[in-house]
Amino acid sequence: xxxxxxxxxxxxxxxxxxxxxxxxxxxxxxxxxxxxxxxxxxxxxxxxxxxxxxxxxxxxxxxxxxxxxxxxxxxxxxxxxxxxxxxxxxxxxxxxxxxxxxxxxxxxxxxxxx
Amino acid sequence: xxxxxxxxxxxxxxxxxxxxxxxxxxxxxxxxxxxxxxxxxxxxxxxxxxxxxxxxxxxxxxxxxxxxxxxxxxxxxxxxxxxxxxxxxxxxxxxxxxxxxxxxxxxxxxxxx
Numbered sequence: 683x684x685x686x687x688x689x690x691x692x693x694x695x696x697x698x699x700x701x702x703x704x705x706x707x708x709x710x711x712x713x714x715x716x717x718x719x720x721x722x723x724x725x726x727x728x729x730x731x732x733x734x735x736x737x738x739x740x741x742x743x744x745x746x747x748x749x750x751x752x753x754x755x756x757x758x759x760x761x762x763x764x765x766x767x768x769x770x771x772x773x774x775x776x777x778x779x780x781x782x783x784x785x786x787x788x789x790x791x792x793x794x795x796x
Numbered sequence: 797x798x799x800x801x802x803x804x805x806x807x808x809x810x811x812x813x814x815x816x817x818x819x820x821x822x823x824x825x826x827x828x829x830x831x832x833x834x835x836x837x838x839x840x841x842x843x844x845x846x847x848x849x850x851x852x853x854x855x856x857x858x859x860x861x862x863x864x865x866x867x868x869x870x871x872x873x874x875x876x877x878x879x880x881x882x883x884x885x886x887x888x889x890x891x892x893x894x895x896x897x898x899x900x901x902x903x904x905x906x907x908x909x
Contacts, residue, residue: 686839713895724902725885730895738895773839782827782894785887787840 684708686788688774694794695764703759703791707776714757715777715785716749720770728772731757732780764795798823800888802900809876810908817871817903819886824864827894831860831871833882834902840885843871848891876907 687706695701707714716728727741731751742748746764751757761768771790777783799822809815819829828847832840844853844860846869852861859872873880883904887897 715895715897717897717899725887725899727896727898732895738893741896775840780894782889784842784845785830785897786842787832789839 686774686776686786688772688788688791690791691789692792692794694796696796697766698763700760700762701764701793703761703772703793705757705759705774705776705788707755707757707774708786709755711776711778711786712754713777713780713783714751715775716757716759717773717775718743718770719773719790723770725773728759761793764793766795769793769795798888798890798898800886800898800900802884802886802903804903805901806904806906808906808908811876811878813876813907814872814874815876815905817873817884817905819869819871819888819900821867821869821888821898823890824867825891826864827889827891829860829862829869829889830887830897831858831869832885832887834885835882843884873905876905878907878909881905881907 689704714731718726730738733754746762749759773790775785775787777785801820830845831843846862857874862869883902885902887899
């Protein structure tokens with residue numbers, strides 16, 4: 683079946699603008715995760731959803747970052763008032779059942795803030 | 797706080813060699829450990845998942861081992877091929893928060909023809 687998909691694949695925005703990044707998990711996967719990968723920073727956990735609830739939001743860097751998930755499927759990561767340090771690749775993953783199961787990743791969205 | 801370290805950061809080997817990549821973690825109360833590969837400009841591809849109760853997992857030419865007591869996992873690649881060239885990442889989840897993965901910085905492998 684189809685894997686995890688993310689859109690857009692690339693996003694260039696100006697400092698101060700808001701952006702929305704979308705993740706479509708594998709059908710039937712109830713757990714969904716967002717990560718950020720920056721040059722020289724490695725992969726950083728942002729947030730984890732079980733169904734539509736987010737048991738762990740501890741990785742969100744600031745209150746400019748928010749995420750939601752509706753219908754137990756699609757998730758949107760929103761960054762308000764973007765800053766240059768937000769430039770990174772944002773990766774989404776999903777897994778069957780609970781959050782401890784094998785994760786499958788999407789191709790990522792490359793965000794560039796000018 | 798869980799810290800995950802991967803050594804070496806980069807490795808270059810001739811085609812056909814067997815090799816070992818290392819992953820160490822500071823908190824041994826893990827739920828599981830997952831190995832991934834990442835090709836340049838791409839997402840992560842899952843290779844192997846080892847549950848905390850397991851000692852090893854195998855898939856084709858790949859074998860991953862887990863030693864919780866020493867806080868280590870190794871990924872063994874047999875008969876390496878140029879197509880194995882990629883960055884290999886390990887990710888660890890704790891029992892107390894299985895939804896959150898902590899990643900190492902990866903080992904970048906180059907297999908020369």
